[in-house]
Amino acid sequence: MAAVTTWTGREANALRQALRMSVTGFAEHLGAARRTVAKWSSQGDKVHLRADMQAALDTVLTRTTPEVRERFEALASAGTSGALADPAPLSVTATHLHTGAGGTHDIDSDGDVRRRDLLADVTISVITVPSVATLLNAMVAPSPRGTEPVALPFRQFARDVAAAKIDYQACRYEQVLARLATLLPALEPTRANTEGEQLAQFDALAGDLYHVVGSVLLKVGDKGMALVAAERSTRAAAISQDPVAMAASARIMTHALMSNGHMAQARQLAEDAAGTVRRSTRLASTDAVAVYGALLLRGAIAAARYEDRDSARAMLDEAAAAAGRLGYDGNDRWTGFGITNVLLHRVNIALTLGDAGTAITLARQVPLDKIGLAERKASLFVDVARAYTQWGRYEHGLDALRGAYQVAPEEIRCRPAVQRIASDLAVLTGGHVRSAVLDFAQHAGIRV
Known part of the structure; x- marks a missing residue:
C-alpha cells in the first residue's frame, strides 16, 4: 500500500x-x-x-x-x-425506517429493517437535460424569436404558480419544469395587464415563481443560475413591499448562498430577514410565523456548516419556539414549517456538526406520518442512507435508499447526493450486497 x-x-x-x-x-x-x-x-x-x-x-x-x-x-x-461531503450534509447512523401495518413510516427502535421490494411496477420520469435547457432559455430569453408573449388572467397565473409549488414539494420535477417554461414568458405581459391592489399580489407571486425556479436549479446542481433566480425572487418580493413575501424570498437566497459556499453570508441574511419580518409583522399571522421559523431553520443550517455551534443552537431553539406558537405541522406560505420540521432540522444539524449519536436519538423521535411533503420525507431517508454507509452498515444504507425511492422516485434520480451514496456503496460492498446495489441503481436510473 x-x-x-x-x-x-x-x-x-x-x-x-x-x-x-x-x-x-x-x-x-x-x-x-x-x-x-x-x-x-x-x-x-x-x-x-x-x-x-x-x-x-x-x-x-x-x-x-x-x-x-x-x-x-x-x-x-x-x-x-x-x-x-454534500452541500446538504446529513447522515443518521443508527436508525432504520420501515413501513408499519398502517402503511405509514415509523422509526424502528431496535434498528432492524423490514425488507420490502420497493422497485416493482414503478414508472417514473427523470429531470432531462432538454427540460432544464428549456427552463434556462425561458429565464434568459422569456420571449423566443418570432413569438408574442401571452398574458395570463391574474387568477390563472396565481393558480399556476401554486400548482408549480405543489408539484415541486411532491417531487414531480418534470411537471414543475413544464409549468415554469410556460409561466416565465408570461411574467411581463401578465404584469403589464395587472393593476391596482392585484399588482402587489402579482409581484409577490413572481417572487414565489422564481423561488421555485431557484429550488429546481439547485436540485440539478446549477448553483450559478440558482443564485440568479434567487436574486430575481428577492427583487420581485421587494417590489411587492409585502414583508412576508420578502422574508420568503430570503429563504431561497439563503439556500443559494449556501450552495455556492457562502455560509457566513447565508446565516447573516437568514438572521436579518427573520428579524425584519418579526418586527414588521409582529408575527400576527400564521404565514408570518411559518416564514419566520423557516428562515431561522435555514440560518441554523448555514451556521452549522460554518461550524458556529452556538448560533445554530440558538436559531434552532428560536425556531422551536415559533413552531410551538404555530401549534401544528403545516405548509403555510409553502414552508412545510412546524414542530416536526424543526426536529428534522435538529437531526440535520447534529449530523452536520458530527454529532452522530445525538442525530440518531433525534431521528428515532421523528413521526414520519406527520411529514406531509414528499421532498422532506425522501430527504430523511437519503440522510439515513448516507449515515449507514458512513457507519459501514451497507445493507441498511441500501434499504434506506429504497425507502427514499418509494417516497419520491424523481428526487432520487436527480440528487447528486444519492449518486454519491450509491457510488460509495458500489465501491465498498461485495457479493450479494454489491449486486443488490447495482440492480437498484440500474432500475432507479442512478449512475454508479
Whole structure:
C-alpha cells in the first residue's frame, strides 16, 4: 500500500470510515478535538492537516489490518469525504425506517429493517437535460424569436404558480419544469395587464415563481443560475413591499448562498430577514410565523456548516419556539414549517456538526406520518442512507435508499447526493450486497 504523501480532510475521513469509527471515537483515538475531526469531514480536501496530525494518521494507518487498508484505499480513490461531503450534509447512523401495518413510516427502535421490494411496477420520469435547457432559455430569453408573449388572467397565473409549488414539494420535477417554461414568458405581459391592489399580489407571486425556479436549479446542481433566480425572487418580493413575501424570498437566497459556499453570508441574511419580518409583522399571522421559523431553520443550517455551534443552537431553539406558537405541522406560505420540521432540522444539524449519536436519538423521535411533503420525507431517508454507509452498515444504507425511492422516485434520480451514496456503496460492498446495489441503481436510473 502506498503511503499518503499529504493528508487532507478527505483522506483523514476516508480512514475514519474505513475504521468504522464515529467522529467522536476517531477524535479520541487520535487525541484530537472532536471539532477538528468534524471539520475534516465537512471540508474534505480543502483542509490540509497539521504536521502532528499527519504523523498521527501515518501511525494509525500503518497499524491497521489489511481489510481496513483495502477499505481505506477504496474510499480514498473514490474521492469520498464521507457523510458530510454534500452541500446538504446529513447522515443518521443508527436508525432504520420501515413501513408499519398502517402503511405509514415509523422509526424502528431496535434498528432492524423490514425488507420490502420497493422497485416493482414503478414508472417514473427523470429531470432531462432538454427540460432544464428549456427552463434556462425561458429565464434568459422569456420571449423566443418570432413569438408574442401571452398574458395570463391574474387568477390563472396565481393558480399556476401554486400548482408549480405543489408539484415541486411532491417531487414531480418534470411537471414543475413544464409549468415554469410556460409561466416565465408570461411574467411581463401578465404584469403589464395587472393593476391596482392585484399588482402587489402579482409581484409577490413572481417572487414565489422564481423561488421555485431557484429550488429546481439547485436540485440539478446549477448553483450559478440558482443564485440568479434567487436574486430575481428577492427583487420581485421587494417590489411587492409585502414583508412576508420578502422574508420568503430570503429563504431561497439563503439556500443559494449556501450552495455556492457562502455560509457566513447565508446565516447573516437568514438572521436579518427573520428579524425584519418579526418586527414588521409582529408575527400576527400564521404565514408570518411559518416564514419566520423557516428562515431561522435555514440560518441554523448555514451556521452549522460554518461550524458556529452556538448560533445554530440558538436559531434552532428560536425556531422551536415559533413552531410551538404555530401549534401544528403545516405548509403555510409553502414552508412545510412546524414542530416536526424543526426536529428534522435538529437531526440535520447534529449530523452536520458530527454529532452522530445525538442525530440518531433525534431521528428515532421523528413521526414520519406527520411529514406531509414528499421532498422532506425522501430527504430523511437519503440522510439515513448516507449515515449507514458512513457507519459501514451497507445493507441498511441500501434499504434506506429504497425507502427514499418509494417516497419520491424523481428526487432520487436527480440528487447528486444519492449518486454519491450509491457510488460509495458500489465501491465498498461485495457479493450479494454489491449486486443488490447495482440492480437498484440500474432500475432507479442512478449512475454508479
